[in-house]
Amino acid sequence: MLTIGALAKKTGTKVQTIRYYEQIGLLPEPGRSAGGQRRYSNSELDRLAFVRHARQLGFSLDAIRELLDLSDHPDKSCTEADAIARRQLKQVEQRMARLEALRTELKRMVHECSGGHTSDCRVLEVLRDHSECLTNHDEIGA
Amino acid sequence: MLTIGALAKKTGTKVQTIRYYEQIGLLPEPGRSAGGQRRYSNSELDRLAFVRHARQLGFSLDAIRELLDLSDHPDKSCTEADAIARRQLKQVEQRMARLEALRTELKRMVHECSGGHTSDCRVLEVLRDHSECLTNHDEIGA
DNA sequence: CTACACCCTCTAGCTACTGAAGGTTCAAGC
DNA sequence: GCTTGAACCTTCAGTAGCTAGAGGGTGTAG
Numbered sequence: 560m561l562t563i564g565a566l567a568k569k570t571g572t573k574v575q576t577i578r579y580y581e582q583i584g585l586l587p588e589p590g591r592s593a594g595g596q597r598r599y600s601n602s603e604l605d606r607l608a609f610v611r612h613a614r615q616l617g618f619s620l621d622a623i624r625e626l627l628d629l630s631d632h633p634d635k636s637c638t639e640a641d642a643i644a645r646r647q648l649k650q651v652e653q654r655m656a657r658l659e660a661l662r663t664e665l666k667r668m669v670h671e672c673s674g675g676h677t678s679d680c681r682v683l684e685v686l687r688d689h690s691e692c693l694t695n696h697d698e699i700g701a
Numbered sequence: 702m703l704t705i706g707a708l709a710k711k712t713g714t715k716v717q718t719i720r721y722y723e724q725i726g727l728l729p730e731p732g733r734s735a736g737g738q739r740r741y742s743n744s745e746l747d748r749l750a751f752v753r754h755a756r757q758l759g760f761s762l763d764a765i766r767e768l769l770d771l772s773d774h775p776d777k778s779c780t781e782a783d784a785i786a787r788r789q790l791k792q793v794e795q796r797m798a799r800l801e802a803l804r805t806e807l808k809r810m811v812h813e814c815s816g817g818h819t820s821d822c823r824v825l826e827v828l829r830d831h832s833e834c835l836t837n838h839d840e841i842g843a
Numbered sequence: 844c845t846a847c848a849c850c851c852t853c854t855a856g857c858t859a860c861t862g863a864a865g866g867t868t869c870a871a872g873c
Numbered sequence: 874g875c876t877t878g879a880a881c882c883t884t885c886a887g888t889a890g891c892t893a894g895a896g897g898g899t900g901t902a903g
Binding site: 844845846847848849850851852853854855856857858859860861862863864865866867868869870871872873 | 885893
Binding site: 605608609612613615616617626629630632633634635636637638640641643644645647648651652654655658659661662664665666668669672673674675676677678679680682683686687689696 | 747750751754755757758759768771772774775776777778779780782783785786787789790793794796797800801803804806807808810811814815816817818819820821822824825828829831838
C-alpha cells in the first residue's frame with residue numbers, strides 16, 4: 560500500500576496531478592486509511608504509469624481514456640488502439656512539418672539581423688510584412 | 702475606418718480574439734462610433750497583422766509584447782529583438798527534437814501492431830511497459 | 844421604418860495541470 | 874503517552890490563448 564506521495568515519486572507525477580486524474584475519472588477512487596488518506600495498490604500504480612507514459616508520448620487525456628478502456632477489455636479488437644496511435648502519429652508529423660517551416664523562417668530572420676537599430680531590424684521587418692515570408696504558416700501555434 | 706468584423710476578416714483573426722488582445726493591452730483601445738462600436742485605422746491594422754504574424758511563428762504573447770515595444774522605439778538597439786527571435790528558434794528546435802523521438806516510438810508501436818485482440822496489442826503493451834521504449838521521453842507534452 | 848447582420852459587455856469554458864490557504868493525520872522519537 | 878513535523882486533506886484560483894454563449898444594442902439597405 561502506497562501513500563499518494565510515494566506513488567507520486569514512483570511515477571514521477573506531482574501529488575496534485577494524481578488527485579486531478581482521480582477527479583476527472585482517469586484514475587479510480589482509491590481506498591483510504593482510517594484517517595481518510597488515500598492508499599494505493601499496485602494496480603493503481605500500473606494504471607498511473609500507463610497514463611504518464613501515454614502523456615509523455617503526447618496522447619491527450621481523452622485519447623488516454625479510450626486507451627485505458629481498451630486495455631480494460633482484452634477481448635476487444637485492437638483496431639481502435641491502433642487507430643488512436645496512428646492519429647497521434649499523424650498529429651506529431653503534422654506538428655513537425657509546421658515547426659520545420661517555422662524554423663526556416665526564424666533562421667532566416669535571425670541570420671539577416673545586422674545588429675543595428677530596431678528601425679532597420681530584419682526580425683521586426685519580417686514580422687511587419689508577411690509578404691517577405693517564403694513559407695506559408697497559416698495555422699497558429701503548434 | 703474599419704469595423705471590428707472587417708478588421709477580423711483582413712487579418713484572419715476572430716472578432717473575440719481582437720477584443721481579447723485589446724483587453725490584455727496588446728492592442729490599444731480604438732476609437733468608437735457614436736453608438737459605441739469600435740472603429741479601426743490602418744495603424745491598428747498593421748499592429749494586429751504584426752501580432753498575428755508573430756503568433757503564426759509561435760511567439761508567445763509576452764514575447765510579442767516585447768517585440769511591439771521594440772518596434773515602437775526605432776532608436777533602440779536591435780539586440781533584444783534578435784535575442785527574442787533566437788530564443789524562439791531554440792524553442793522550436795527543441796520541440797522538433799522531442800517530436801522526432803515521439804515519432805520514432807509511435808511508428809514502432811503502430812508498425813508492430815498485428816491487429817488482433819487488445820490483450821496482445823503492441824500499442825497498449827508498449828504503453829504499459831516503459832522499459833520497452835528505445836528513447837527517453839521524460840518531459841511531458843511537447 | 845423595418846429587417847437583419849453586425850456589434851456590445853459579461854461570464855464561463857477549454858487543456859492539463861499547478862499553487863496556495865487553512866486545516867488534519869501519520870509515524871518517529873522521547 | 875505525547876510531541877513534532879512532514880505529509881496529507883479539501884477547496885479555490887490561476888496559467889496560455891483563446892472560444893462560445895447569453896442577452897441586448899447599433900447600423901444600414903431596401
